[in-house]
Amino acid sequence: MPKLNLQQSSFSQPQISSPASYASPQTFEVGSLSLVEQRHMLEKKYARFFQEKPEYRQLVTYVPNKKLPVYNWFKYKEGFSRQLVFKILLDWKVSKDEIILDPFAGCGTTLLACKESGYRAVGLDILPVAVFVAKVKLQDWPDLTLLQNAIDSLLDKKYKPPTLSFPKVAIIDKAFSKKVQDEILFYKECITEFEKPVQDFLMLGLISILEQVSYTSKDGQFLRLVDRNIPPVKKTLKKQLSEMLDDLYQQQQVLFKGGKAKVEILQGDATLADLPKKYWGKIGAVITSPPYLNRYDYSRTYSLELCTLFVDQFSDLRNIRHSLLRSHIESREHSGKEISLPALDEILKNLKIKDLNNDRIPIMIKGYFEDMNLVIKQLVNYLRPGGLIALVVANARFEGELVPTDLILSELAEFHGLRTESIWITRYKGNSSQQMGRYGRIPVRESIVFWRKPD
Numbered sequence: 001m002p003k004l005n006l007q008q009s010s011f012s013q014p015q016i017s018s019p020a021s022y023a024s025p026q027t028f029e030v031g032s033l034s035l036v037e038q039r040h041m042l043e044k045k046y047a048r049f050f051q052e053k054p055e056y057r058q059l060v061t062y063v064p065n066k067k068l069p070v071y072n073w074f075k076y077k078e079g080f081s082r083q084l085v086f087k088i089l090l091d092w093k094v095s096k097d098e099i100i101l102d103p104f105a106g107c108g109t110t111l112l113a114c115k116e117s118g119y120r121a122v123g124l125d126i127l128p129v130a131v132f133v134a135k136v137k138l139q140d141w142p143d144l145t146l147l148q149n150a151i152d153s154l155l156d157k158k159y160k161p162p163t164l165s166f167p168k169v170a171i172i173d174k175a176f177s178k179k180v181q182d183e184i185l186f187y188k189e190c191i192t193e194f195e196k197p198v199q200d201f202l203m204l205g206l207i208s209i210l211e212q213v214s215y216t217s218k219d220g221q222f223l224r225l226v227d228r229n230i231p232p233v234k235k236t237l238k239k240q241l242s243e244m245l246d247d248l249y250q251q252q253q254v255l256f257k258g259g260k261a262k263v264e265i266l267q268g269d270a271t272l273a274d275l276p277k278k279y280w281g282k283i284g285a286v287i288t289s290p291p292y293l294n295r296y297d298y299s300r301t302y303s304l305e306l307c308t309l310f311v312d313q314f315s316d317l318r319n320i321r322h323s324l325l326r327s328h329i330e331s332r333e334h335s336g337k338e339i340s341l342p343a344l345d346e347i348l349k350n351l352k353i354k355d356l357n358n359d360r361i362p363i364m365i366k367g368y369f370e371d372m373n374l375v376i377k378q379l380v381n382y383l384r385p386g387g388l389i390a391l392v393v394a395n396a397r398f399e400g401e402l403v404p405t406d407l408i409l410s411e412l413a414e415f416h417g418l419r420t421e422s423i424w425i426t427r428y429k430g431n432s433s434q435q436m437g438r439y440g441r442i443p444v445r446e447s448i449v450f451w452r453k454p455d
């Protein structure tokens with residue numbers, strides 16, 4: 001593929017100056033040459049699209065889902081809320097005839113919200129645990145007594161030492177006592193004896209309690225080790241499965257009144273054309289949120305779940321890590337995907353002369369935009385003319401160097417023929433106290449960018 005080069009792009013006249021994230025006195029000057037010049041130009045180019053939307057502050061997070069039946073079956077902190085999907089569909093007047101796509105579907109918030117409100121939808125995710133969770137949540141359960149009987153029968157089983165074992169991955173022995181490991185494996189073994197999809201329902205119950213029965217806490221970039229009292233596995237599993245079943249009884253009366261819209265989740269890579277060709281040119285709206293450029297590594301955060309159900313050895317875990325969008329610090333360089341944009345080049349050039357706490361940061365930043373360039377290119381192919389993309393993203397800051405992810409992605413989107421319609425600023429996130437001490441307070445935007453494919 002030829003190297004994408006936006007060095008020649010022309011900038012439209014600014015309408016509003018000094019956007020919030022650049023209003024700080026902390027600009028870095030060398031003589032008369034501003035080291036943030038290209039990003040200033042981007043801010044000016046896109047200033048007319050900015051809209052402050054503080055009412056979306058919480059909706060771009062998982063928090064509102066925590067109390068929602070079905071949506072809360074598996075804690076996925078990286079998710080956004082069901083209400084966000086409803087509001088975007090409503091505010092942008094997306095017709096019920098459209099097919100909705102989420103290429104970074106996670107645990108299925110967009111898909112579930114579409115199913116609930118009667119939109120046909122399709123989702124893609126590369127992380128097997130996310131695809132599994134979304135699939136179980138989207139399953140129809142015509143016979144709940146079947147599930148009730150399966151739960152009772154599972155919990156009646158008499159413990160016996162399991163024949164299965166965990167893959168040899170260091171985190172397992174740190175996360176679980178030997179007794180807890182054996183109990184998890186015992187239940188896993190019992191559950192595999194049930195027929196699908198009942199088996200999947202029970203297995204989701206099991207992987208949903210792993211954090212609770214471990215000495216770990218999902219905490220941003222890593223799994224943090226914590227010292228705590230571990231509740232009994234059987235009791236925790238019973239509580240989880242009963243709550244899931246209660247949700248289904250409630251769901252039949254309250255949720256999914258929208259009818260039987262066809263919704264599917266597939267495992268695949270959003271940077272490749274992994275969505276079936278039948279969707280080519282058919283997607284009316286994309287509602288999604290890619291991994292943020294924040295160094296978080298999903299294969300570490302969800303390593304307990306992956307090791308319990310989806311990987312056999314450490315190398316499988318590593319392969320998953322390197323299949324993910326390059327938003328994490330172990331990202332590798334890929335040749336043949338290079339892009340060149342003035343603002344991105346400026347960031348990478350400035351970082352070269354900084355004392356970085358991890359010298360892989362530039363590789364990650366470069367890789368992130370190279371991968372997102374491929375994603376946007378694919379989305380354009382799948383979108384119908386006039387189709388809309390709503391993308392939730394956050395800007396980032398490394399050693400005082402601001403990365404306006406929303407605007408760099410908008411540059412890529414425009415390069416691929418999309419039109420920027422609006423950029424909703426949902427909140428400003430503060431920088432870490434360490435960075436604050438060194439560079440002052442420079443909040444970074446979390447925004448929803450809206451692009452449209454011209455008719």
Ligand SMILES: C[S@@+](CC[C@H](N)C(=O)[O-])C[C@H]1O[C@@H](n2cnc3c(N)ncnc32)[C@H](O)[C@@H]1O
Binds near residue numbers: 108127271288324
């Ligand atoms: C911010 S999360 C999306 C969460 C989702 N909106 C929800 O509410 O559950 C980003 C997702 O992108 C997925 N992902 C990372 N790299 C990917 C890739 N190359 N292709 C598809 N999905 C990918 C991650 O597994 C993660 O589930």
